[in-house]
Amino acid sequence: MIDKRIASMREALTDVAPGSAVMIGGFGSSGIPFELIEALRQHGAGDLTIISNNAGVAEEGIAALLRDRLVRKVVCSYPRSQGSIWFERLFEEGAIELELIPQGTFAERMRAAGAGLGGFFTPTGYGTKMAEGKETREIDGRGYVLEHPLSADFALVRAHKGDRWGNLAYNTAGRNFNPVMAMAAEVTVAEVEHLVELGDLNPESVATPGVFVNRVVAQEGMN
Amino acid sequence: MQRLTPEQMAERLAQDIPDGSYVNLGIGMPVMVANFVPEGRDVIYHSENGILGVGPTPAPGTEDPDLINAAKQYVTLIKGGCFFDTAESFAMMRGGHLDIAVLGGFQVSAAGDLANWATDNEKYPPAVGGAMDLSVGAKAVYVLMRHTTKDGQPKILDECSYPLTGAGVVRRIYTDLAVIEVTDAGLQVVELHDGNSFEDVQAATGTRLLPPAA
Numbered sequence: 001m002i003d004k005r006i007a008s009m010r011e012a013l014t015d016v017a018p019g020s021a022v023m024i025g026g027f028g029s030s031g032i033p034f035e036l037i038e039a040l041r042q043h044g045a046g047d048l049t050i051i052s053n054n055a056g057v058a059e060e061g062i063a064a065l066l067r068d069r070l071v072r073k074v075v076c077s078y079p080r081s082q083g084s085i086w087f088e089r090l091f092e093e094g095a096i097e098l099e100l101i102p103q104g105t106f107a108e109r110m111r112a113a114g115a116g117l118g119g120f121f122t123p124t125g126y127g128t129k130m131a132e133g134k135e136t137r138e139i140d141g142r143g144y145v146l147e148h149p150l151s152a153d154f155a156l157v158r159a160h161k162g163d164r165w166g167n168l169a170y171n172t173a174g175r176n177f178n179p180v181m182a183m184a185a186e187v188t189v190a191e192v193e194h195l196v197e198l199g200d201l202n203p204e205s206v207a208t209p210g211v212f213v214n215r216v217v218a219q220e221g222m223n
Numbered sequence: 224m225q226r227l228t229p230e231q232m233a234e235r236l237a238q239d240i241p242d243g244s245y246v247n248l249g250i251g252m253p254v255m256v257a258n259f260v261p262e263g264r265d266v267i268y269h270s271e272n273g274i275l276g277v278g279p280t281p282a283p284g285t286e287d288p289d290l291i292n293a294a295k296q297y298v299t300l301i302k303g304g305c306f307f308d309t310a311e312s313f314a315m316m317r318g319g320h321l322d323i324a325v326l327g328g329f330q331v332s333a334a335g336d337l338a339n340w341a342t343d344n345e346k347y348p349p350a351v352g353g354a355m356d357l358s359v360g361a362k363a364v365y366v367l368m369r370h371t372t373k374d375g376q377p378k379i380l381d382e383c384s385y386p387l388t389g390a391g392v393v394r395r396i397y398t399d400l401a402v403i404e405v406t407d408a409g410l411q412v413v414e415l416h417d418g419n420s421f422e423d424v425q426a427a428t429g430t431r432l433l434p435p436a437a
Contacts, residue, residue: 027272027309028295029288053309078352081295091348100349103271104313104356111310123359124317127390129341130355172306174289176272179308207308 004166004216005195009039012189012215016154018045019072023110023155023181024052024062028081031174033158033191035219037061040156041068051075051110051152053103053177057083066090075150077103102130105147107180113149114183114212122147155185159208162192163199166213167206175207182212189215224427225418226370226399234259235416236325236367236397240266244322247271247357250294252367253325267304269321271353273312276304293353316353316360324361326354328368328396330383333430335393335405337366338385351388358389370398370427377429379403379410400424409433 006012013036016022022040026032041064048071055074056063065071066086074096079087090096101109102124112120121144125131135146157178159168168190170178182188190208195218227235229252237259240246247269248254257277260266268277270292277292278299286297300306315321330338337358341349358364371377379396395413396403401424402414411433415424421434 028291030272030291030295031289078350080348080350088348092346098348100351102351102355103309103353104317104360107309107313122317124356126359128355128387130351170289170306172287172290172300173270173273175306175308177309180310 003164004210004214005164006215006217009035009191009217009220010042012036012217013039013043013154016040016043016045019047020045020154021049021051021152023152023185024050025155025157025176025178025181027053027173027176029060031158031170031176031178032061033156034061036156036158036189036191036217037065041065041070044070046070047072049073049075049152051150053077053106054081055079055084055087057081058085063087066096069095071096073097073099075099075101077101077106106150107177109147109150110177110180110184112147113151114180117149119146119148121145150184152185153187155181155188156191157182157188157208158191160192161194161196161201162190162213162216163196163201163210164216165198166190166210166216167201168192168208168210168213169201169205170207179208182208187215188213189217191217191219193219224400224423225416227416228399229255232367232397232399235402236365237261239365239395240264240323242266245269245275245320247316247321247324247361249324249326249354249357250352251327253327254292254294256325256367269312269315270298271309271312271316273307273309274298274300274304275307276301278304313353313356316356319360319362321357321361323363323365324357325365325367326357328366328378329385330378330380331366331368331393331396332383333381333410335391336383337364337388337393338383339388341386343385354388358392363394364389364392366393366396368396368398370400370424377427380429400427403432406433411435
């Protein structure tokens with residue numbers, strides 16, 4: 001029997017080792033697995049590489065991981081937002097490494113990892129600093145940059161509904177990076193607002209098929 | 224010199240968005256353009272986080288915490304709108320499916336190079352978001368920015384001194400002083416805002432401009 005349900009957020013993350021690379025879904029405050037991030041903070045493994053579009057605001061989510069100095073490196077497209085005080089403080093101190101990637105390249109690199117591709121040529125960043133040190137090629141008269149797949153040890157994603165096979169459906173724009181991250185990581189843990197019975201999800205509305213998901217945890221209301 | 228307010232700048236640019244366009248509006252001044260598109264035009268707004276058909280700000284108390292725009296502000300979805308993931312959203316950009324991207328700018332060069340993601344201050348974190356993908360992928364890139372910096376330095380230059388977002392990508396520049404088209408012959412002023420002479424605008428610019436047709 002396939003049953004990917006885990007009883008608690010903390011239990012779902014017990015094997016996250018120090019130094020792990022962890023993808024975290026979401027965009028701004030939308031589609032963010034806040035409970036899993038809080039469980040990761042409590043778990044306490046340090047020296048993490050956090051791969052997520054933003055770097056958290058105020059004391060919430062990823063910002064709390066930064067505040068507790070659990071993060072060595074941030075891989076993202078847009079670390080600075082109104083209220084991203086912890087990222088800005090650590091960056092100014094030189095206490096955190098930043099790998100900045102154009103957002104479309106960021107998403108596609110994860111998709112490539114999940115799709116078994118060795119990389120892809122993108123016009124994004126051609127002729128800019130982002131292309132420095134990378135292979136470039138002219139295809140049909142246009143310049144492209146070779147980008148490599150991006151994977152991770154874990155992906156923490158959030159969905160509106162999920163079942164015990166790991167099928168996931170999202171709420172409005174909460175989908176964003178969650179599907180590509182679920183594909184790209186070694187172990188994908190999904191935080192779901194509602195855990196439903198097999199067959200309750202409309203098959204047409206499943207945006208992440210369960211094959212990409214290893215663990216499913218219902219929200220506990222811990223935040 | 225007569226300087227347009229940010230609202231007037233957004234309103235001016237909005238006049239040039241044709242009926243039936245798919246448009247992406249960048250963070251900052253560009254998102255204001257949506258407020259000024261003339262009545263009767265159907266314009267579909269794309270948001271990089273996975274929305275086609277972004278609608279107006281929701282009434283207080285009706286916000287959906289997952290339904291935000293690129294600037295992380297609450298928005299709504301218009302009838303006929305839809306959602307998708309980030310990889311598909313950027314396929315729309317890079318794949319040339321969007322008609323217009325309106326972006327903010329730190330600097331624009333005579334060749335239409337755009338710089339808008341990093342400065343020369345190493346303590347200030349750079350942030351690129353979707354700007355590079357939009358700049359290479361949209362069919363037309365319009366830059367909406369003030370003509371000069373807060374301390375009066377020109378932002379339209381022979382060459383950008385800040386790192387580039389895209390090389391030769393800008394079609395038009397809408398500033399508080401003028402509308403300028405990037406052409407093979409150079410930067411062509413197509414419109415001077417009320418009361419500004421070509422000489423005044425040229426003096427506020429760090430590269431040579433071509434005067435508007437008489």
